[in-house]
Amino acid sequence: MSFDSELLQQSPESVQRSFLLNRRELLRLVGAGLLVCAVDSRGQESGARASGNGADRTTHDIASWIHINSQNSVTIFTGKTEMGQNIRTSLAQQVAEELHVPVNTITMVMADTELCPFDMGTFGSRTTPQMGTELRNISAAAREMLIDKAAERFGTDRSKLVAADGAIRESAGNRSVRYGELLQGQQLVKLIPEDPPLASPEQWKVAGTSVRKIDGRDFVTGGHKYTSDLTRPGMLYGKVLRPSGFHATLASLDTAEAQRTPDVTVVHDGDFVGVVAPDSTTAARALSTIKAQWNTSQQISETGLYEFLRGKSSPAPAPSQGQEGGGRSNLHETGSVESGMASSDKKIESTYTVAYIQHAPLEPRAAVAEWNGDKLTVWTGTQRPFAVRDELAQAFHIPEKNVRVTVPDTGSGYGGKHTGECAVEAARLAKAAGKPVKLQWTREEEFTWAYFRPAGVIDVHAGARNDGTLVAWEFHNYNSGPAAINTQYNAANQRIQFHPASAPPLRQGSYRGLAATANHFARESAMDELAHALGMDPLEFRLKNITDPRLRAVFETAAKRFAWGQRKSSASRGFGIAGGFEKGGYVATCADVAIELDGNPRIARVVEVWDCGPVVNPNGLQNQIEGAIVQGLGGALFEDVHFANGRVLNPHFSSYRVPRFRDLPQIEVQIINRKDVPPFGAGETPIVGLAPAVANAIFNATGKRLRGMPLVPNGMPGQKAAG
Amino acid sequence: MAEILLHINGVDHHLHASEDEMLLYILRERLNLTGTKYGCGEGRCGACTVLVDGRPMRSCHTPAASVAAKKITTIEGLSDNGQLHRVQQAFLDEEAFQCAYCTPGMIISAVGLLAGNAKPTREEIVRGMNGNICRCGTYSRILAAIQRAAGESGAKAAIPGVSERSGGSR
Numbered sequence: 001m002s003f004d005s006e007l008l009q010q011s012p013e014s015v016q017r018s019f020l021l022n023r024r025e026l027l028r029l030v031g032a033g034l035l036v037c038a039v040d041s042r043g044q045e046s047g048a049r050a051s052g053n054g055a056d057r058t059t060h061d062i063a064s065w066i067h068i069n070s071q072n073s074v075t076i077f078t079g080k081t082e083m084g085q086n087i088r089t090s091l092a093q094q095v096a097e098e099l100h101v102p103v104n105t106i107t108m109v110m111a112d113t114e115l116c117p118f119d120m121g122t123f124g125s126r127t128t129p130q131m132g133t134e135l136r137n138i139s140a141a142a143r144e145m146l147i148d149k150a151a152e153r154f155g156t157d158r159s160k161l162v163a164a165d166g167a168i169r170e171s172a173g174n175r176s177v178r179y180g181e182l183l184q185g186q187q188l189v190k191l192i193p194e195d196p197p198l199a200s201p202e203q204w205k206v207a208g209t210s211v212r213k214i215d216g217r218d219f220v221t222g223g224h225k226y227t228s229d230l231t232r233p234g235m236l237y238g239k240v241l242r243p244s245g246f247h248a249t250l251a252s253l254d255t256a257e258a259q260r261t262p263d264v265t266v267v268h269d270g271d272f273v274g275v276v277a278p279d280s281t282t283a284a285r286a287l288s289t290i291k292a293q294w295n296t297s298q299q300i301s302e303t304g305l306y307e308f309l310r311g312k313s314s315p316a317p318a319p320s321q322g323q324e325g326g327g328r329s330n331l332h333e334t335g336s337v338e339s340g341m342a343s344s345d346k347k348i349e350s351t352y353t354v355a356y357i358q359h360a361p362l363e364p365r366a367a368v369a370e371w372n373g374d375k376l377t378v379w380t381g382t383q384r385p386f387a388v389r390d391e392l393a394q395a396f397h398i399p400e401k402n403v404r405v406t407v408p409d410t411g412s413g414y415g416g417k418h419t420g421e422c423a424v425e426a427a428r429l430a431k432a433a434g435k436p437v438k439l440q441w442t443r444e445e446e447f448t449w450a451y452f453r454p455a456g457v458i459d460v461h462a463g464a465r466n467d468g469t470l471v472a473w474e475f476h477n478y479n480s481g482p483a484a485i486n487t488q489y490n491a492a493n494q495r496i497q498f499h500p501a502s503a504p505p506l507r508q509g510s511y512r513g514l515a516a517t518a519n520h521f522a523r524e525s526a527m528d529e530l531a532h533a534l535g536m537d538p539l540e541f542r543l544k545n546i547t548d549p550r551l552r553a554v555f556e557t558a559a560k561r562f563a564w565g566q567r568k569s570s571a572s573r574g575f576g577i578a579g580g581f582e583k584g585g586y587v588a589t590c591a592d593v594a595i596e597l598d599g600n601p602r603i604a605r606v607v608e609v610w611d612c613g614p615v616v617n618p619n620g621l622q623n624q625i626e627g628a629i630v631q632g633l634g635g636a637l638f639e640d641v642h643f644a645n646g647r648v649l650n651p652h653f654s655s656y657r658v659p660r661f662r663d664l665p666q667i668e669v670q671i672i673n674r675k676d677v678p679p680f681g682a683g684e685t686p687i688v689g690l691a692p693a694v695a696n697a698i699f700n701a702t703g704k705r706l707r708g709m710p711l712v713p714n715g716m717p718g719q720k721a722a723g
Numbered sequence: 724m725a726e727i728l729l730h731i732n733g734v735d736h737h738l739h740a741s742e743d744e745m746l747l748y749i750l751r752e753r754l755n756l757t758g759t760k761y762g763c764g765e766g767r768c769g770a771c772t773v774l775v776d777g778r779p780m781r782s783c784h785t786p787a788a789s790v791a792a793k794k795i796t797t798i799e800g801l802s803d804n805g806q807l808h809r810v811q812q813a814f815l816d817e818e819a820f821q822c823a824y825c826t827p828g829m830i831i832s833a834v835g836l837l838a839g840n841a842k843p844t845r846e847e848i849v850r851g852m853n854g855n856i857c858r859c860g861t862y863s864r865i866l867a868a869i870q871r872a873a874g875e876s877g878a879k880a881a882i883p884g885v886s887e888r889s890g891g892s893r
Binding site: 362 | 824852856
């Protein structure tokens with residue numbers, strides 16, 4: 001699928017992109033030293049508009065930069081956001097690797113729109129393959145420049161010099177000079193349009209090791225300041241009045257009592273009503289005294305959702321001309337599905353569904369907004385600081401250069417924090433109050449007013465010959481999304497199409513892995529169904545139709561580790577397998593599921609094998625994969641947003657079930673560290689195998705095929721796996 | 724508004740609090756002890772956990788007045804002169820976090836658990852910690868960290884300023 005159609009999913013509201021700093025400002029900012037900038041030739045990736053000639057480059061097409069000062073301190077500027085993926089550490093490792101400096105001499109300035117070059121956002125598993133590669137490039141270029149300068153100073157040939165531990169020294173002599181000394185009082189700038197020589201992953205010494213999380217200590221002492229922990233001089237606390245349902249408009253409002261409350265400011269502007277007070281308890285109390293009536297309209301409820309989505313769907317239009325991927329529609333077709341079906345011995349026709357779910361990051365949206373004249377500074381936890389800056393500029397009709405968005409390392413996102421609604425609200429309250437304002441959404445607000453992972457319906461029609469050859473594959477995804485929609489299996493005849501729905505009932509947006517989870521759930525369940533129809537082992541059937549050696553390798557490695565096929569299933573024990581690839585990562589997941597006496601499934605053991613190329617930080621990667629399995633478990637088994645007529649019915653952790661300690665299976669992760677390919681990201685794709693592996697294991701035990709995620713909604717009786 | 728005395732991390736604070744003012748907001752907004760987090764406001768996620776006389780409590784729905792004069796320990800009060808508590812050190816050693824927003828509540832809950840049960844079984848840890856949510860899914864590392872902290876000393880967890888607890892975990 002094209003990047004554009006994925007991007008549509010990433011961004012509930014489209015935002016324009018532009019740039020802040022020019023190079024002169026940048027130089028003033030960083031001062032003396034060496035500044036190396038990567039020139040981004042990918043255009044679309046950085047949102048750069050072609051400026052034509054290379055000599056005239058500005059920061060408009062620079063995606064990251066590195067600065068080394070005369071004290072040998074290294075500063076990296078990147079627009080990426082740290083929210084638990086461990087990129088503050090893994091990116092610093094990659095800089096250390098190429099620049100040959102200790103990791104602890106590197107400062108990572110991240111996700112600050114005034115200091116960092118434009119970045120589209122932290123999503124799509126792109127930090128490692130793109131930002132990581134870019135930082136390795138600029139670090140290597142800086143190192144090469146420093147070697148040149150040292151050669152000049154020593155009057156020797158550069159081939160006789162090596163860079164190590166922040167200094168250049170003669171390989172066979174005594175002379176040595178620290179980077180900072182070479183830069184004394186000078187300001188050097190280098191733009192690197194070409195790729196400099198990089199160490200190959202086989203040579204990595206710092207990258208490729210389990211460097212400890214930078215600032216890890218601050219996270220166990222409570223010292224780290226998340227957005228919600230920040231204070232500003234004179235800061236007040238805000239609360240926003242929420243409508244009785246989606247798309248409601250204000251009919252009547254009585255704020256008299258709130259206005260009488262000492263120290264409380266009521267803010268009312270159109271349908272926006274909020275209060276500001278010296279502390280959040282007073283703000284909440286004042287808010288609760290406001291009486292409002294809302295005009296509501298009849299809306300689609302959970303019942304009948306899937307029929308609605310199918311009925312409202314149409315093939316997505318092709319991206320307009322001139323865009324990357326222009327002309328590619330959402331239809332993928334090869335051969336003839338009809339003739340393939342005609343030559344099939346066994347066929348299946350199944351419909352799968354996925355529910356709306358929420359990201360539920362433990363830190364709900366928060367923002368601190370501060371006005372200084374017509375200049376606005378907002379601290380907020382977002383995956384897209386530049387997009388939020390633009391949102392703020394548009395909301396307040398001020399130039400982008402008047403807005404600064406800074407993102408403290410954030411209490412997770414999982415694709416859920418792309419937008420700036422909380423930032424805009426905080427800025428509205430701050431503007432009205434004439435003081436800095438902090439706003440943190442409540443859990444209920446986060447469950448209701450944040451965007452949702454799209455629900456969807458997937459129809460699969462497939463056929464195979466008795467020898468296990470997949471010959472026909474038809475796959476229609478209604479509304480959930482196009483990510484990883486194409487099959488990883490060989491099938492001569494395919495028709496695969498994504499049909500976005502118009503006017504879905506809930507506000508939809510990105511989620512970890514996007515629709516790759518839904519599409520793998522449907523595809524890998526359908527493959528299992530077909531294997532059973534053929535009387536073949538599900539693993540054997542898959543392997544027969546795979547040519548990609550990396551995909552084969554993860555399946556075979558996982559099967560071996562799991563002892564696939566060596567244990568007998570029973571009515572209370574089942575085994576399932578599933579896998580695939582997306583965004584450069586390959587995954588195979590095996591699940592061992594016990595059916596409890598009450599009929600509910602319990603995931604006893606998960607084996608997952610993962611390959612994303614060369615591993616930058618093995619322990620950090622392992623942590624990500626374990627986390628994806630646990631998070632995937634929630635969506636697979638019980639996470640489900642219940643809603644009716646514009647209202648979310650379960651906006652609390654007491655009614656929206658998320659994975660807890662008692663749900664934890666035994667998890668075994670095996671990583672294939674493949675150093676012969678470029679590195680890819682790992683924040684998302686490890687989540688996709690769990691749901692179908694579990695559904696397949698439940699079928700293996702009970703003979704009952706569950707085709708809807710969540711498989712056991714809220715773990716409620718009456719929806720049991722064993723029927 | 725009543726005047727109350729809160730004894731937090733060994734320091735006495737005299738302040739005025741209304742009946743509906745929860746301990747969490749006093750800690751965060753008045754005393755700048757922001758290590759204790761808001762996660763749900765209904766005691767269902769554990770991010771706001773503090774120790775009251777050595778026992779874990781959810782500060783988001785604990786009225787400050789109800790714990791007046793009791794010994795309150797927050798994440799900021801665990802380390803001793805810069806020396807991390809063994810549970811904090813174990814979390815660091817196991818890298819038992821990702822975004823780490825849940826971490827203070829996890830550590831405080833674990834200290835409370837180990838203060839009442841020096842050598843909990845895996846099952847006892849799961850039961851004791853089940854009220855704490857980690858959305859990043861680092862549960863297996865947190866379990867390992869608690870087991871590591873328990874295994875290293877074999878003694879009940881000490882809480883600075885609080886004498887040894889007797890009896891169960893809650």
